[in-house]
Amino acid sequence: MSAMWVGSPSEVLMRVATKAAGRKRSAVRRRMTLIIGLVMLGIAILAVLLAPVLVSQSPTTIDVLHPLASPGTGGHLLGTDQYGRDLLARILYGGRIDLAIAFGATSVTLVGGTMIGLVAGYLGGKIDSFLMRIVDLFFAFPFLVLIIAIIAMLGPSIFNMFLAIWITSWVSYARIMRAQTVTARKQQYVLAARALGYSNIRVMFRHILPNTASAVIIFSMVDAVGNIILAASLGFLGLGAQPPTPEWGAMISDGQNYILTSWWLATIPGLAVVFVGVAFSLIGDGLADLLRAGER
Amino acid sequence: MTAPAAEPLTPSIGPGAPLLSVKDLHSYLATSQGVVRAVDGVSFTVHETEVLGIVGESGCGKTVTCRTIMGLMPARTVHTEGQVIYHPRNDINLLQATDHEFQSLRGADLAMIFQDPMTALNPVLSIGDQLIEAVRAHATMPTTQARRQAIDLLERVGIPAAPRRMKDYPFQFSGGMLQRALIAIALASSPRLLLADEPTTSLDVIIQDQILSLLLELQQDTGMSLILVSHDLAVISEMCDRIIVMYAGQVVEEGSAADVITAPRHPYTHALLDALPHAGERGQLRSIAGSPPSLIAVPPGCRFAPRCRFATDECHSWDTELIDAGERDHTARCWRQQEIAERQDSWQRSELA
Numbered sequence: 001m002s003a004m005w006v007g008s009p010s011e012v013l014m015r016v017a018t019k020a021a022g023r024k025r026s027a028v029r030r031r032m033t034l035i036i037g038l039v040m041l042g043i044a045i046l047a048v049l050l051a052p053v054l055v056s057q058s059p060t061t062i063d064v065l066h067p068l069a070s071p072g073t074g075g076h077l078l079g080t081d082q083y084g085r086d087l088l089a090r091i092l093y094g095g096r097i098d099l100a101i102a103f104g105a106t107s108v109t110l111v112g113g114t115m116i117g118l119v120a121g122y123l124g125g126k127i128d129s130f131l132m133r134i135v136d137l138f139f140a141f142p143f144l145v146l147i148i149a150i151i152a153m154l155g156p157s158i159f160n161m162f163l164a165i166w167i168t169s170w171v172s173y174a175r176i177m178r179a180q181t182v183t184a185r186k187q188q189y190v191l192a193a194r195a196l197g198y199s200n201i202r203v204m205f206r207h208i209l210p211n212t213a214s215a216v217i218i219f220s221m222v223d224a225v226g227n228i229i230l231a232a233s234l235g236f237l238g239l240g241a242q243p244p245t246p247e248w249g250a251m252i253s254d255g256q257n258y259i260l261t262s263w264w265l266a267t268i269p270g271l272a273v274v275f276v277g278v279a280f281s282l283i284g285d286g287l288a289d290l291l292r293a294g295e296r
Numbered sequence: 297m298t299a300p301a302a303e304p305l306t307p308s309i310g311p312g313a314p315l316l317s318v319k320d321l322h323s324y325l326a327t328s329q330g331v332v333r334a335v336d337g338v339s340f341t342v343h344e345t346e347v348l349g350i351v352g353e354s355g356c357g358k359t360v361t362c363r364t365i366m367g368l369m370p371a372r373t374v375h376t377e378g379q380v381i382y383h384p385r386n387d388i389n390l391l392q393a394t395d396h397e398f399q400s401l402r403g404a405d406l407a408m409i410f411q412d413p414m415t416a417l418n419p420v421l422s423i424g425d426q427l428i429e430a431v432r433a434h435a436t437m438p439t440t441q442a443r444r445q446a447i448d449l450l451e452r453v454g455i456p457a458a459p460r461r462m463k464d465y466p467f468q469f470s471g472g473m474l475q476r477a478l479i480a481i482a483l484a485s486s487p488r489l490l491l492a493d494e495p496t497t498s499l500d501v502i503i504q505d506q507i508l509s510l511l512l513e514l515q516q517d518t519g520m521s522l523i524l525v526s527h528d529l530a531v532i533s534e535m536c537d538r539i540i541v542m543y544a545g546q547v548v549e550e551g552s553a554a555d556v557i558t559a560p561r562h563p564y565t566h567a568l569l570d571a572l573p574h575a576g577e578r579g580q581l582r583s584i585a586g587s588p589p590s591l592i593a594v595p596p597g598c599r600f601a602p603r604c605r606f607a608t609d610e611c612h613s614w615d616t617e618l619i620d621a622g623e624r625d626h627t628a629r630c631w632r633q634q635e636i637a638e639r640q641d642s643w644q645r646s647e648l649a
Contacts, residue, residue, distance in 0.1 A: 125372055188415040195366055195410075196430055196481065197403030200395070206429070210420045 034286020040279035048099055051092035059093040059246045060085060068262045079264050081254065085244075087264065091272050094246035097158060098276065101231040102224040105165040110220045112166070113173025114213070120174065121181025122204050132178065138171040147230070148239060156239045165227060172223065173216050180212035187211075214291035221284030225277045232273055248273050314383055315521050316342045316365070316406075316489055321378035321391075323357070323364045330592040334360040336545035337378075342489060347515060347522045349536030349553070351529050351568070355588060357545040358525045359411075362491045365390060366408050367398045382406070384488060404434040407487035411494045413474035417466040423450075423477050424462030430484035449480040453510060472503035476510065483514065490515070491523045496531070508535060529568050533557045538625075541565050544588050544599040547618065551626030561621040561628035563604045563636060598630070606636050 047054065057063075063076070063084035071079040071087075078087040120131040138146070150164040184190060185208065193207045228248075234240035235249025243250070248269040255265030323335035335357040342348050350358050363369050365380050367390060380390040382405065388397065410416040418426060427446035428439070437445075443462075450458035453476040466474060475495060482490060492511060496504035512535055515522045526532050532539055532553075539556040541549040541564065549562040560566050567584045586603040589595055598604070601611040611632075618627040630636065 124370075188410050188412060189418045191363075191368055192408075192410055192416045192478070192481075193418070194368060195402055195408040196433055197399045197401065197485075198429075198433060199399055206421075207418050211418065 030289050031286060033282045034290060037279050037282025037284075037286055040275065041283065044095065044276050044279060045099060048092055048095035051089070051096070055086065055089040055092060057086040057089045059089040060244045061089075068258065068265075070262070071264050071268075078268055079262070081251075081265055082258060082262075085246075087268060090246035090251060091248070091269060094241075094248050094251060094269070095272060095276075097241055097245070097247045098228050098231055098249075098273070101162070101165070102228050102276065102280065105162055105169070105227045105231075106220050106224040108166050109170040109223070110173055110216060113170035114177045114209075114216050116170065117174035117177025117179075117216075118181050118204055118209060118212075121178040122185055122200065122208065124182075124185075128178070131174065135171045135174050138168060139175075143168065144230070144233070147234070148237070151234065151239045156242060158241055158245075161231065161234055161240050165230065169223065169227070172219065176215050176219055177212065180215055181208055184208045184212050214287075218284055218288045218291065221280050221287065225280045225284075228273060228276055228280075232269075312346075313344050314341050315344050315346075316383065317379070317381040318361075318365065319379040319381065321361065321364065321380060322376065323360050323369065324375040325360070325369075326373045326375070327592075331375075333545050333591045333594060335364065336591075336594075338542070338545070338547050339378075340540050340547065340550060342521050342523060344488075344521055345515075345519050346538065347512070347524060347536045349532035349539045350523060350525045350542060351527065351532045351539060352542035353527055353588065355591075356542045357591075358527075358542055359493055361542075362408060362493045362523070362525060366402065366406060366491065367393065368408075400434075403430065403487065404485045405487055406489050406491065407482040407485070408491040408493060409475070409478050409482050409495050412498050413471055413478050413495075414466075414498065416478055417474060417481075419466055421465075422462065423464050423466065423469065427462070427477070427481055427484065430481045434485040445484075446480075449484060450477065452514070453477070453480045453483075454506075455480075471499050472507065475499060475503075475507050479507075479510065479514070483518070486518060487520060489521045489523065491525070493525045494527065495524075497527070504531070511535075529557075530572055541568070544594070545591055546599060546629065548600065548630070549628040550618065551621065551628075552624070555621075555624075555626045559621075559626075559637070561626065561633040561637060562600075562630045563606050564600045565628070566636075567603075600630075606632065606639075608632070 063069075063080055063086070065084070066073070066076065066080050067082055067084040069076050069080040069084070071077065073079065076086050076088065078091065080086055081090070116131055120128040146168050147164045150167060151160050154160040154163065190203060190207055193203045198207070231240055231247070232249025232252065235247045235251075236253040238250070238253070241247035241250050251269040252266045252273075255262070255267075255269065258265050318341070319339050321335055321338045322333070325332040325334050338357070338361055340348070350361065352358055360369065364374075364376055369376070376391050378391065381387050382390055382401065384405065385401065388401075390398070390401070393401065417423070421429075424443070424446060427449060428442045431437075431442045431445045431449070447458045447462060450461065455461055455473060455476055461469075469477060479495075490511075495511065496507050499507060508531060511522065511524070514520075524532065524535055533556075536553050539549075539551065539553050540547050541556065541562065543564050549556060549560065549565045556565060557569070560569055564584075570582045571584060584603055589599055589602065595602070595612075596615070597612040598607070598615050601607040604611065616629060616631040618629050619631060619633065620626075621628050621633060
């Protein structure tokens with residue numbers, strides 16, 4: 001009757017086995033984006049951590065004999081800037097600041113915004129309205145203008161840049177998490193947990209949070225890229241890292257004056273931003289696939 | 297209206313003592329269309345070790361009644377009135393209980409199992425974790441002991457290879473197994489009253505039977521009381537000591553299971569019994585014509601009148617309370633019940649002819 005069973009039992013078994021193997025391969029392929037992203041990020045983290053081992057020069061040492069050396073000349077693999085500082089060293093040490101922004105700024109806003117959204121969504125009522133109006137207030141301003149205003153008020157420094165990001169960018173997490181929590185609160189397993197006499201804290205953190213966190217986690221990867229670009233933008237505007245501290249955005253900003261004669265000054269830090277940005281994006285995509293598969 | 301005349305005879309402690317008294321409970325839901333009078337003046341008492349059945353069609357207020365008792369209705373959109381007295385805790389009125397009081401009562405004294413076992417467990421925690429959590433929710437004990445208790449519970453509700461299945465996640469369980477696990481979780485702190493809100497509606501008939509026998513067996517073992525909510529009169533009549541029939545947010549008939557099934561007084565109960573299919577009987581199933589009234593704009597008069605084949609003009613204009621139907625604690629919300637009961641026999645005869 002059924003065409004599936006044409007062939008000897010061993011042939012059928014073989015076919016089933018081949019299908020299973022195919023499924024396993026596709027599972028690996030599905031995770032490929034995540035793996036590639038993690039490897040790229042791993043390379044970036046290792047490179048900036050091992051900067052003193054990888055390059056002998058300090059990022060601020062001036063090689064008076066070789067200013068604006070093109071890549072590969074004068075003993076500088078990626079060349080030097082207008083003061084004769086080694087570009088590779090500056091990229092690696094500068095990456096420390098950009099990656100610190102990616103992790104430090106993002107993790108704090110991720111955790112803070114998630115908590116606020118969770119509480120607002122679960123408790124509802126006046127607390128919810130109050131918190132969400134604050135969120136609306138932040139969304140009413142252009143994001144970059146708000147950050148620039150805060151830094152201008154506090155004075156340009158790396159810590160103030162962190163502070164400005166912490167103050168402003170938790171709102172996206174709060175809004176996403178609140179929406180997720182409001183939906184989850186109506187789920188029967190939440191009702192069942194409450195029917196067992198579990199405290200609000202327990203219901204929120206043990207029952208709702210693990211079921212709703214995937215959205216904010218995936219968003220945090222996008223946000224990390226955004227924060228690196230933000231740090232670079234602020235550096236470019238002179239509101240981030242102050243000279244002579246190397247930072248990718250500031251390096252691009254410095255390099256643009258020489259873009260016609262010494263292209264590498266702006267291009268190489270730009271590529272570094274792109275590399276880390278792509279790494280985070282791939283991780284975000286990979287996580288989205290993985291977490292959504294888990295929800296099914 | 298059902299003044300408990302037999303009060304001096306009922307003991308205040310032990311089997312037969314009142315455990316939970318619901319008095320004139322109203323639960324009104326605010327919706328964008330208007331106020332839904334989901335529960336409108338419901339009174340009943342559950343006694344210790346008793347199995348009370350609540351029956352009625354979808355949307356008649358059974359689930360809202362249960363959730364109001366458990367304090368699970370959202371306070372902002374639901375207005376409740378009346379009293380829900382839980383006797384073992386100094387006659388505490390659950391409608392006025394604080395969050396903290398409710399948290400100590402839920403699980404430990406009152407537990408509930410839900411309609412759809414597929415969604416009533418947290419999908420990201422293993423069955424074992426959720427059981428252990430329930431065991432430890434109202435008693436402090438080391439993890440190993442909680443784990444042992446959790447496995448005991450799983451075995452008690454008939455899950456084979458319990459230690460191995462502790463590691464499984466809800467999606468690895470079948471519907472029937474999930475409902476067993478949920479029962480185990482509900483029983484973790486040995487509640488005195490279990491509210492089972494249509495526990496078998498989403499399960500197939502064989503599993504339904506197994507789950508119901510399990511519930512009854514556990515009820516007898518532990519001596520807890522059970523409120524069994526169902527739209528299935530056959531299930532209710534088989535399992536319960538007493539039956540409450542609900543229609544459009546009100547109790548229309550209450551009495552012992554035997555009385556309600558064999559000598560129903562309210563036309564709605566009659567109609568429900570008529571609608572039961574009988575195995576081996578051929579022919580068309582009899583349904584109840586029409587549909588339940590909107591609970592937003594409730595018409596005056598008896599709420600069942602528009603669908604009642606015995607209704608007269610008076611029925612459409614004025615309503616009654618629960619009226620004593622003669623036998624022990626048997627009441628029905630119909631002022632013509634006596635007349636209808638007498639006519640019922642001739643009705644059936646003429647319909648057969």
